[in-house]
Amino acid sequence: MISVEEASKIVNERLFQPKIEKVGLDNVLGRICAQDISADRDFPPFNRVAMDGICIQFEDFENGQRQFKIVGTQPAGAKAMENQSGCAIEIMTGAMLATHADSVIRYEDMSIDNGIATVKIEDVRQSQNVHNQGSDRKKGDVLIFNNTKITATEIGVLATVGKEKVPVYKNPKIAIISTGDELVDVHVTPLPFQIRKSNVHSLKALLNQHGIQPELVHLADDKSQIKNKIESLLTEKDAILISGAVSKGKFDFLPEVLASLGVVKHFHKVEQRPGKPFWFGSAQGTQVFAFPGNPVSTFVCAKRFFEPWLKKSLHQQSAQLHAILGEDVSFRPALTFFLQVTVENVNGTLVAKPVTGNGSGDLANMTIANAFMEFPSDMQNFSSGEVHPIWMF
Numbered sequence: 001m002i003s004v005e006e007a008s009k010i011v012n013e014r015l016f017q018p019k020i021e022k023v024g025l026d027n028v029l030g031r032i033c034a035q036d037i038s039a040d041r042d043f044p045p046f047n048r049v050a051m052d053g054i055c056i057q058f059e060d061f062e063n064g065q066r067q068f069k070i071v072g073t074q075p076a077g078a079k080a081m082e083n084q085s086g087c088a089i090e091i092m093t094g095a096m097l098a099t100h101a102d103s104v105i106r107y108e109d110m111s112i113d114n115g116i117a118t119v120k121i122e123d124v125r126q127s128q129n130v131h132n133q134g135s136d137r138k139k140g141d142v143l144i145f146n147n148t149k150i151t152a153t154e155i156g157v158l159a160t161v162g163k164e165k166v167p168v169y170k171n172p173k174i175a176i177i178s179t180g181d182e183l184v185d186v187h188v189t190p191l192p193f194q195i196r197k198s199n200v201h202s203l204k205a206l207l208n209q210h211g212i213q214p215e216l217v218h219l220a221d222d223k224s225q226i227k228n229k230i231e232s233l234l235t236e237k238d239a240i241l242i243s244g245a246v247s248k249g250k251f252d253f254l255p256e257v258l259a260s261l262g263v264v265k266h267f268h269k270v271e272q273r274p275g276k277p278f279w280f281g282s283a284q285g286t287q288v289f290a291f292p293g294n295p296v297s298t299f300v301c302a303k304r305f306f307e308p309w310l311k312k313s314l315h316q317q318s319a320q321l322h323a324i325l326g327e328d329v330s331f332r333p334a335l336t337f338f339l340q341v342t343v344e345n346v347n348g349t350l351v352a353k354p355v356t357g358n359g360s361g362d363l364a365n366m367t368i369a370n371a372f373m374e375f376p377s378d379m380q381n382f383s384s385g386e387v388h389p390i391w392m393f
Contacts, residue, residue: 003377007280008304014282016172020034021170022168023168025155029155030211032315034146034315037143039137039161042133042137043135043137043160044132046097047096049074049097049104053090053091053104054088054089055089055103056068056083057083057103058103058126058127060086065086066119067116069087070087070089070090070112074091082099083098083099088101097130103128146315150166172237172239173236173237173238175217177243178199178216200218204216210310226253234283239288240289242288243291244293267280271334271336272337273331273333273337275291278292296340299366322350323373323388325352325383325388328381331375331382332380334377334378337375338375339354340357341353341371343370352388357369370392372391373388373389
């Protein structure tokens with residue numbers, strides 16, 4: 001067995017090397033930007049009016065003028081009108097500021113009668129209610145940096161600069177394999193000795209959150225079938241995730257099959273609970289993550305090893321979260337312990353409270369918890385108030 005730290009290091013030394021592809025704006029949510037995105041013109045691109053009202057030349061107001069003849073109306077989306085000295089133009093939010101005008105007075109601060117606007121306030125400043133051209137960003141400024149995960153915010157910026165096609169890192173091709181004669185499809189009513197597949201759907205959802213659509217494969221407890229299918233997938237995929245068949249049971253053929261296919265084993269068994277039988281290897285650039293079959297074990301390994309590998313492979317920047325332990329906890333074996341917890345924000349601080357479950361097969365318990373808290377293997381007693389890493393799910 002190796003430590004969690006050693007296992008993590010080995011996994012992250014074998015990253016997927018993504019190519020760059022251009023994807024339509026409607027399909028880049030959640031993807032990782034592969035180039036800096038710069039402004040194609042100033043932000044805003046013109047002196048933009050920020051309030052409905054009238055625009056004037058501040059110098060006229062400064063010289064004591066309080067009444068202005070309205071000589072036109074300027075809507076948003078139209079070419080700038082030309083104001084006249086001592087006059088005003090009614091102007092709408094979002095419009096280009098009229099020429100020979102530099103300040104906007106709100107409707108609320110004036111009255112209009114027979115085409116004459118009377119300003120009712122004395123606190124008028126030059127350039128007020130005007131969003132000046134280039135005051136946010138200049139043409140050529142970087143707006144979105146390389147390696148940024150694209151969210152709804154970035155989508156708006158990409159649209160603004162006309163990025164119909166966006167350069168992103170190409171996602172790896174991934175297969176998720178479930179094994180075992182006891183598993184049936186979701187729509188099937190299980191016999192008393194059967195259960196429905198769940199791990200593959202949890203893993204698929206995890207990948208979907210990163211914009212990846214994996215291939216789902218189910219294999220019976222048949223050595224030749226397992227070997228033939230995995231041999232095929234090794235030539236097609238960048239990563240294979242397998243749930244089950246890596247422990248010591250008589251039908252846990254996976255380690256033997258992978259070895260026969262030339263998959264190099266980097267480790268089998270990690271000093272952790274749950275998820276101790278985790279197996280990891282690679283062949284010809286394909287990384288194989290073989291997780292234990294129990295659902296909590298599978299998910300712990302996916303969150304602790306696979307997802308960080310995926311993020312690092314796609315150049316995604318992510319900081320490790322930590323939380324304060326909310327209650328005393330004891331764990332006797334000399335293993336890294338992943339405790340199910342509920343993490344809450346208490347006055348700006350993340351606090352993790354243990355959630356009692358019934359072991360690595362208790363999938364339902366994970367609907368109550370929202371994270372795993374990771375405890376080191378060289379300690380047995382953990383006190384309320386200590387800070388430890390958390391893996392949110």
